[in-house]
Amino acid sequence: xxxxKYEPVEIMAPVGSFESLEAALCAGCNSVYFGVEQLNMxxxxxxxxxxxxxxxxxxxxxxxxxxxxxxxxxxxxxxxITLMKGIVDQAKACGVSAIIGSDHAVLSYCxxxxxxxxxxxxxxxTNVESVAFYAAFADVMVLSRELSLxxxxxxxxxxxxxxxxxxxxxxxxxxxxAHGALCMAVSGKCYLSLHSHNASANRGACIQNCRKEYIxxxxxxxxxxxxxxxxxxxxxxxCTIGFLDKILEAGVNILKIEGRGxxxxxxxTTVRCxxxxxxALGEGTYTAEKIEGWMERLATVYNRGFWDGYYLGRKMGEWxxxxxxxxxxxxxxxxxxxxxxxxxxxxxxxxxxHSLKTxxxxxxxxxxxxxxxxxxxxxxxxxxxxxxVQKGEVFSMKTDRKIRASAKLYKVVPA
Numbered sequence: 001x002x003x004x005k006y007e008p009v010e011i012m013a014p015v016g017s018f019e020s021l022e023a024a025l026c027a028g029c030n031s032v033y034f035g036v037e038q039l040n041m042x043x044x045x046x047x048x049x050x051x052x053x054x055x056x057x058x059x060x061x062x063x064x065x066x067x068x069x070x071x072x073x074x075x076x077x078x079x080x081i082t083l084m085k086g087i088v089d090q091a092k093a094c095g096v097s098a099i100i101g102s103d104h105a106v107l108s109y110c111x112x113x114x115x116x117x118x119x120x121x122x123x124x125x126t127n128v129e130s131v132a133f134y135a136a137f138a139d140v141m142v143l144s145r146e147l148s149l150x151x152x153x154x155x156x157x158x159x160x161x162x163x164x165x166x167x168x169x170x171x172x173x174x175x176x177x178a179h180g181a182l183c184m185a186v187s188g189k190c191y192l193s194l195h196s197h198n199a200s201a202n203r204g205a206c207i208q209n210c211r212k213e214y215i216x217x218x219x220x221x222x223x224x225x226x227x228x229x230x231x232x233x234x235x236x237x238x239c240t241i242g243f244l245d246k247i248l249e250a251g252v253n254i255l256k257i258e259g260r261g262x263x264x265x266x267x268x269t270t271v272r273c274x275x276x277x278x279x280a281l282g283e284g285t286y287t288a289e290k291i292e293g294w295m296e297r298l299a300t301v302y303n304r305g306f307w308d309g310y311y312l313g314r315k316m317g318e319w320x321x322x323x324x325x326x327x328x329x330x331x332x333x334x335x336x337x338x339x340x341x342x343x344x345x346x347x348x349x350x351x352x353x354h355s356l357k358t359x360x361x362x363x364x365x366x367x368x369x370x371x372x373x374x375x376x377x378x379x380x381x382x383x384x385x386x387x388x389v390q391k392g393e394v395f396s397m398k399t400d401r402k403i404r405a406s407a408k409l410y411k412v413v414p415a
Contacts, residue, residue: 009248009253009255010254011028011031013031014034014256015032015057015267016034018368019264021370022369024267024370025060028272033070033256033260034057034071035048035071036054036087037051054070054091057094058096067098068095069097070091070098070099073103073122076103092113098116099118100117100120101117101120107134111137118140119134119138121143125141126143126144128154131158135165140166140172140175140254142256145177145238148310148313152251153250156250159251160251173254174252177256177258178241179255179270180257181235181304235304237303239306240255241295242295243308244277244278245286248281257270257274264370264371267370269301299326302325303325303326328414328415329414331363332353332354332413333408333409333410335353336352336406337409338403338405340404341396345398345399346398346399347396347401347407348395349409350394351392355388356395357376357388358378361413362376362411363412364407366403372399381394381396
């Protein structure tokens with residue numbers, strides 16, 4: 001097939017655990033990004049890698065031909081410098097593909113030791129002069145989230161016209177956010193959490209108090225008003241799958257999916273949908289019908305509702321009218337793996353809550369295989385076929401993934 005004008009494009013997946021890493025790799029990502037220790041923008045997240053995980057992350061990525069990017073994009077203080085340098089040294093020794101950073105200390109040290117670098121969106125790159133400046137340090141620019149597609153296209157065109165090259169000698173590549181949570185602040189530079197709880201979002205410790213509902217109180221007479229139907233600081237999630245052709249035509253090279261704190265099923269679904277969309281563009285089969293199908297699938301996993309971001313010229317965000325996820329499906333934890341019988345492809349599980357019956361939809365997640373979603377065809381207890389399994393029972397069912405004790409079993413139900 002003739003090379004497409006939409007290729008090559010890199011789909012970058014967010015990973016915060018080995019479950020989500022395997023989900024991303026199986027779903028067809030070209031690269032993953034992740035954080036370790038406390039110097040990344042998801043340092044407060046309950047799922048985070050450590051420096052000891054780096055070698056295994058790189059090993060799994062290299063086995064699939066996938067690039068690995070380590071985020072070091074928080075504000076750094078003097079007492080962080082030694083830790084930062086240690087993390088960069090470890091990343092280079094383990095073969096991490098590049099560091100994503102914004103602090104000048106990170107930029108300087110990466111250049112000093114020859115570690116490839118991407119400029120984070122926290123640097124707020126919004127014009128070609130900034131691209132030219134940062135090109136002395138990095139081959140990739142993650143553009144500010146507030147740019148329109150016309151502005152992105154202008155920057156891309158000027159990079160080519162001026163032949164702006166990074167340290168590798170290649171033209172600078174552009175990366176944008178394609179899907180996931182948006183912050184009310186300019187490219188994530190928010191001080192609300194720091195002001196209210198001394199927990200800096202710019203140090204990865206955001207408590208997301210912008211996502212809550214608030215009452216406005218008059219200082220004159222004490223009258224209180226609830227803002228009708230709007231969480232006025234909580235933006236809906238970005239979704240660009242409906243105009244992905246326009247994004248790629250603007251000269252974007254890397255599509256970043258946001259969500260390092262989200263579960264493996266979110267990573268699996270979003271990466272698969274955007275992979276299919278990019279392939280459809282290349283094959284000339286990117287249609288309204290397919291877009292509708294992708295939107296329905298994206299809506300099944302965690303989201304706060306969708307909007308187009310600022311790419312198409314919107315001046316104001318679209319705000320939520322409720323708290324939490326608007327996913328059309330939800331998963332209920334019901335048990336975990338016990339044993340696997342590879343010859344007959346049967347997994348044994350312990351039912352820890354609720355019940356399960358033939359015809360139910362289940363999701364199994366594990367650090368060795370990512371995500372498996374299927375309809376239950378047959379259930380067995382003590383090798384007897386049963387229709388329903390109750391809490392406390394050990395049962396078996398067919399699965400083509402190797403199940404270990406670390407595997408978690410969920411029942412998927414309509415939200």
